[in-house]
Amino acid sequence: MGILGYSSPRFELPGDDHGTRDQDGPRSPVWSAPVAREPLSARLALPGSxxxxxxxxxxxxxxxxxxxxxxxxxxxxxxxxxxxxxxxxxxxxxxxxxxxxxxxxxxxxxxxxxxxxxxxxxxxxxxxxxxxxxxxxxxxxxxxxxxxxxxxxxxxxxxxxxxxxxxxxxxxxxxxxxxxxxxxxxxxxxxxxxxxxxxxxxxxxxxxxxxxxxxxxxxxxxxxxxxxxxxxxxxxxxxxxxxxxxxxxxxxxxxxxxxxxxxxxLEPDLSNAAPFLAAALIAGGTVRIADWPRTTTQVGDSLRELLTEFGAEVSRDGDDLVVDGGPGLVGGRELPGVTLDLSAGGELAPTIVALAALASGPSRITGIGHLRGHETDRLAALATELNALGGRVTEEEDGLSLEPAPLSARPGRPWQSYEDHRMATAGALVGLAVPGVEVADIGTTAKTLPQFPELWARLLGATPIVPA
Incomplete structure (x- = not known):
């Protein structure tokens, strides 16, 4: 198994085919989120934190x-x-x-x-x-x-x-x-x-x-x-x-x-690993992240516990962190609802909320009221975009509550990114299970991970490449 990588020796915003934007200007065409068709078997090396x-x-x-x-x-x-x-x-x-x-x-x-x-x-x-x-x-x-x-x-x-x-x-x-x-x-x-x-x-x-x-x-x-x-x-x-x-x-x-x-x-960015690791719970199979530190101050390390709340098996294999999603949601597995306090790791909330929206039971995510002052009001943004797909998400003062509901894409109504990289990746994650999801401004992921669209495509079965 090769390591999924992407050579980007100098920083540039992704091209128009990824839905990039000029600063404060118009957006280019939306990005069609790929749907999971088969279990995953991928190993990724991610850029620094x-x-x-x-x-x-x-x-x-x-x-x-x-x-x-x-x-x-x-x-x-x-x-x-x-x-x-x-x-x-x-x-x-x-x-x-x-x-x-x-x-x-x-x-x-x-x-x-x-x-x-x-x-x-x-x-x-x-x-x-x-x-x-x-x-x-x-x-x-x-x-x-x-x-x-x-x-x-x-x-x-x-x-x-x-x-x-x-x-x-x-x-x-x-x-x-x-x-x-x-x-x-x-x-x-x-x-x-x-x-x-x-x-x-x-x-x-x-x-x-x-x-x-x-x-x-x-x-x-x-x-x-x-x-x-x-x-x-x-x-x-x-x-x-x-x-x-x-x-x-x-x-x-x-x-x-x-x-x-x-x-x-620099350690790899463990928070950027969140949507990739969570993908195993939706598509099934395994996702590995290379060079996961043994000890770290990064809040992304809490994914090891958070993803088990949804039924994932998480283990280490040498320097790799391995998440096994079993058959996954698309393979017939149900994701349980969760009750979680993310006050210590609010940046993981978009990924966790996206998983909770696909769960078979109710969920409540708290400790994230401060996310209203991030790149966008993430609580309002998540509720708006998930409800536009048919979700049942309610904003609370310090979090979100979610009730099970079937999600489906509406033609002509793309998932909005709100100039927020984590909203964009949350849309990609939901799109694994919901056919037809289109994400506006996927290029906003260049804020912390310019290679996201390429890595996401390769995660789902394109030919892996080994970093030079």
Whole structure:
């Protein structure tokens, strides 16, 4: 069995045949989601983690010495981060690499402003970039796609002001805004409400070693979503020799000091593995993901438990994670309904909700109210698109409830992606079991996985290729 791969040495949006889009412009023709016809037997190697790649890019730019990032993700989100850091004075060069693109050699430079930064729709950039810009000398203006201007940014703006940084946003509490850096940030103690996104915490922690006094940060809100992402940030800091630790359930301390460079190898993106692994439950058969880490801070690792809730058998075979879906839904197997709290791994919700919509029993997915502020309001989007297929999905304050219902595609009414990569992949997953599903703007998957349409086709039986 070969490894399904796709050579993409430089990031580009997929072509029009994949339903790509111009920024804030018209969409090209829809993508016909393939239907599962036979059990799967596939092994995939996936590109690097987006969450880890963008964290390591920031730390590399702030480090005391160069860093070689091996197997980083090359996608729209990571390309925007690279462009942003280059514009601030960091040198980032391509160096060798593998099937999904070159390694990156990052050499820190003196940070300077006087530049605009395009955030696209990347939450990591719009939350991680401003604290870095505060360390630069001169104004840095942040803006992005039209949808990015709807994403919550008040906490980033208020937190920088709380640290003595001048931020001009004309009262919007959203993009666009300008950070007027002075080349230093005093740091110290700060309280913020990060209820809308853990990225507000991570963005501050990543830059904190360069603050004069470091940072003692406390979350003041009622709940904190996606805590594993903060643990990922702390682990990345600690691996570079930074004294960074949790001091309570919702407080963290980062001491000022050097950030080591060296060499960092990125793990594959486990959240991007979600639709591929879930496909085994619908089509039947097995799907393997190569190089699944033994230990990781990625929330995608929880798929090992989540997919068993739907009846999958999950095991390891060497460095592979293996999901066996048995005969699968199309082979006559019923998927049970589930009751799950995804507060620690909300980015997996579109895949899990898509499976639940195909289940034979009722389901309730909670802990995902914060997804209303992601690339789109994911709760409303999932409910709208599944109900358009005949589903029975009800929005709740903090989640979704689903009742069993037969799904069928409506001619002329494609599954909408809402400029959200995970909505696009959820549509592809539903399309495995529902003939005639068409996905609008499949090219939005370029945000974190430009190769998705090709990998999805090969998953379902096209001739595998072995990465060079």
């Amino acid at each position: 987006k969450s880890l790649t963008n964290r390591e890019l920031v730390l590399s730019a702030l480090a005391d010495e160069p860093t070689l990032l091996r197997a980083p993700l090359h996608s729209r989100d990571s390309a925007l981060m690279v462009d942003a850091l280059r514009s601030l004075g960091t040198t980032i060069e391509e160096s060798g690499g593998g099937p999904y693109g070159p390694d990156l050699l990052v050499t820190p430079g003196e940070l300077s402003g006087g530049v605009p930064i395009d955030c696209g729709l990347a939450g990591t950039l719009m939350r991680f970039g401003p604290p870095v810009a505060a360390l630069a000398l001169g104004p840095v203006t942040f803006d992005g796609d039209a949808a990015a201007r709807r994403r919550p940014m008040r906490t980033t703006i208020d937190s920088l002001r709380g640290l003595g940084v001048d931020v001009v946003d004309d009262g919007r509490a959203a993009l666009p805004f300008t950070v007027h850096g002075t080349g230093r940030v005093p740091g110290g103690e700060l309280g913020i409400d990060a209820s809308a996104s853990s990225q507000f915490v991570s963005g501050l922690l990543l830059a904190a070693p360069r603050f004069d006094e470091g940072l003692l940060l406390t979350h003041t809100g009622d709940r904190l979503p996606s805590l594993p992402h903060i643990e990922m940030t702390l682990a990345a800091l600690q691996a570079r020799g930074v004294d960074a630790r949790a001091t309570g359930e919702a407080s963290w301390r980062v001491a000022p000091g050097p950030i080591a460079g060296g060499e960092v190898t």
